[in-house]
Structure formats: structure tokens, C-alpha cells
Amino acid sequence: MTTERKYVEELIEQEDDFDRWYVEVIQKAELADESPVRGTRVIRPYGFALWENMQVELDRRIKATGVQNAYFPLFIPKSYLEREAQHIQGFAPEVAWVTKGGDKELEEPLAVRPTSESIICPMFARWVQSYRDLPILINQWCSVVRWEERPRAFLRTLEFLWQEGHTVHATLEEAEERARLMLEVYRDFVETELAIPVIPGQKSESEKFAGALRTYTIEAMMGGKHWALQSATSHNLGDHFGRVFEITFLDREGKRRFAFNTSWGLSHRTIGAMVMVHGDDRGLKLPPRVAPIQVVIVPIWRKDEERRQVEETVERVRTMLRRAVRVHADLRDDKTPGWKFNDWDLKGVPIRLEIGPRDVANQQVTLVRRDVLGQRQTVPVANVVEAVQQELASIQDSLFRAAREMLERHTEEVRDYERLKERVAANAGFNRAFWCGSSDCEARVKTETKATIRCIPFEQPAEYEPCLVCGAPGRYQVIWARAY
């Protein structure tokens, strides 16, 4: 450990205090910084570049399902937010209100959107007249505000970045299909781009979105304490919002009907997920597909003459790579190579290329992978593009495998309530167990262990055993875990 500690002396080790490691690594890798308002964070250029790369990939997938982007106002009149009773009940405690415009008291307070159903649905009501107008498929990229008691960088901040999709349909079946489709989009995005395996499933009644008929979720396991993180949700809102906002249309038979809605969102908390799932004692490990810098080139020289030759080769390699990957040449002359190695390890850049006099002489570069530090390989300059692309794909793959292995290793089928208590107390991970479906059993476990039902996985066993808590016939196999 002492030799390890030498590399990044200022970063606490995960094992010592995972939560503090999380805070420190975000700060030191320059993903985000503190801001004057408690619970808000500045997202720095490196962190924002990561989010932008994520946006591009997710946006593409969303649009591929026929959705269009739009933008709705930040402010929602109080009366609008209050129309769906469960919706406002769920969000009331964490809504931020604007009551004054300049010096003038507003006639009606405006909510800063905690989510936009209640401002989008009234617009849907205006736009929908006939079954021919349906479906409407809208997405917006924006930030929302929820006045949380205990903020955590990226995972739970007062203001956070996300996309929220909102759709209207003629039938419940169509809404259901859309809700499930978008969850599948999220699953694919999170697993493919972020290299995080997830468990798709349905939320229990007590955990579902305020105002929804059904909520679907993808749940991921974080490193360290092996807690769960709800990584995205998709809701079938039924006709709850259709009725209160009077989104009606004439069907083919000329009959007036209420429309059905869905909404679905993925936020920048998934950045926090990447940090916690892939990171190690040296810092971040960013999945190549979304990493702001995929390859960093570190030049090494002693004399001015060497410097000239090395930088010439660096420039040549950078130009070769630039068309294929996101590459950065670290030409700072006030930092030593060793310092740079540690710095880029901390920032999670997947591949480092070292180019020194030896490499120049042999027309090669030295390639080091962030996920398997210490294993250096040399690559002829002529082959560098191909080699880098191959390694990036391989890193993406191995990050996903490692995360999946962690998920599997820390998941257990639990048949005894005492065992569940033990495992939750020990931060042992996910617990698969049978549940009768009663909210009493659910509440009891939450009170006694702090674990909640993360989801009812879509994948269910062929046969059901008795409820873990009360012994009544089991109706579902669920995942119990503590969550961020």
C-alpha cells in the first residue's frame, strides 16, 4: 500500500472512506467544483465535456425512436403544479418557489420546475384535437431544481442537468410500449456507452413516480459500499395527467377520449455512477466511448535537441490520431512526465502514449492503458491509429466486464430475513428475495434495515417461494438494497 500511496498521495483510498474518496476524486479530477450555494455545484469544462459526449449519444438514440427536441419554460404556475394531486404531494417538499419579480410580489407563485409534466401537459392539451395528432413525442434537455436536504455531487444536487421526455398517446397500450421502449434505450445507453451493467425492472407502488401508473427503472450497483443507484426511469402515466389537464381527442368513431402519457428521464447523476463504478485508488477510469480525452500524449525529453525531435513526433502522431479519436498532447514544460502520468491517471484518460528519445529513435510510441497500469507496450508509429482504436474498444469492454463481475459477486439470493439484515448492515450488495407484494412488508424492511426495493426485475424466476418477511406466498422476486 505504501508504494501505491506514493502515486497519488493526495487522494484518499477507497477502502478508507469511499464517500470521501468520491468527493475528492470529483474535485481533484476537475469534474466539478463547489459553489456558493449549498447543494449546487459548478460543472467544470472536463466534467461538462463528459456530459456533452453523453448527450450526443443519448440524444441520437432518443431521436432514432421518432422523438423531437423542444424546450419548455423553467417556471410553472403554482396552480398548474397542483392539478395532479399525487404529483404535487410527491414534489411539494422540494419545490423552489419564485414569489417576487423585481420588487413586485407575484399574484401567483411560480415553481421552478422540479420536472415538467405540469407545464408540458397543458400544451399537449392545446395541440391535441384528433387521433391524427397522436402520438406526440417530445424531449427536452434542461436543468431542474429539487430542494434536497442532503446533496451529493452529481447524485443529488439542488439543480441538476437531465433530459426529460414526454409523450402523448391514444391508448394505454401505446403508452406502455413507449415507456418500455425508452427504458430499453436507457439500458442500452448506460451499458454500451457508460460501461455500467444495470438491472431493468419495475418500481414498487411506494417507490414509483408521483402521479404515475407504473414506473420502470434501471438500477446499477456502485463500487465501495455496493449501494444501488437508480440510473434512469421511465413512467407510464396512464391517463392521470390526461384527465387533469384535459388532453382529449376525437377517435376514429368521433368519440372524445382522454389521452395517455409517458415521461422518462436520465440525469447527470450517471456521471456519478461512472465515477463510483469504474474508479480506483488512482482516480477516475472513464469509459472510452464518452471520455473527453481518449488518448493523451506525454512527451519526454532531457535536452533541447531531444525536445525538438520528440515534439515533432508528438505532433505527427497527434495529427494521425486526431481524425479517429479525441487526442490531447500534454506539452506543458513546467510538469515532469511522472507528474503528468499521475495527473492523467487521476482524470481517467483511457490511453496514454509516451513518446521519448527511445521511441523517436525506433519510430514507435509507448502505449499504457489506464485500466491495466504498469503494462507498457510499444507500437510502431505507422500502426498507432489502429492500435489505439483496438485498445479503446478493449478498455470499454473490460470496464463493462469488471463492473458486471462486481454486480454478480455482490448479489445474493436471500431466503432468510436475518441474512438480509446482516447483508444490508455489512454493505454486502444486492439481495434477491421473494416478496408477497404487501407494502407493510416493504415498509418494515425499510425501517429495520434501511434497504428498499430497488426494482422488481423484468427477469423473474419460473417458480415463487414464500415472502422473505411474512412467509405469505411470494408474488415477485425483487432486489433489496440500500440506495444513494
Add this chain to the structure above:
RNA sequence: CGGGGUGUGGCGCAGUUGGUAGCGCGCGGCGUUUGGGACGCUGAGGCCGGAGGUUCGAGUCCUCUCACCCCGACCA
């Protein structure tokens, strides 16, 4: 809202029984260095969270207050 803790250069901290503020890192300059966080010299930077009080004198003692952090409660 309960329990605990911390506020001193950008960051991390020290500051004894009260005597007029210091260390490390970082930052600027110069020189030597550079294959896993180099070194020397030199320089800049602080009304010690805020208000009031005690005192000849307060970073230090007293009172009040503010902010932040941690643990609970709460939170899709």
C-alpha cells in the same frame, strides 16, 4: 429538525499559561531538471467566519451570531 464537528494566505494545517501570525503544498521569477508526482535560490499573498465584550494588549478568554461538513430524520 435532533446529535457531533470545523471555520487562520488558493488548498491542507500549526499557533503553548493572552504579547501583534507561521509551516507544507500551490503560485510568480531565475537556474538546474524531466521514462511514475524533481531540486536550489528568490518573491508575492492573511484586517485569523462575523458582531459585541473582558484586557494596557485577543487567532487565543467570554457572550451572541453566521456558514459549512459529518451522523441521524427526510429524499423517486
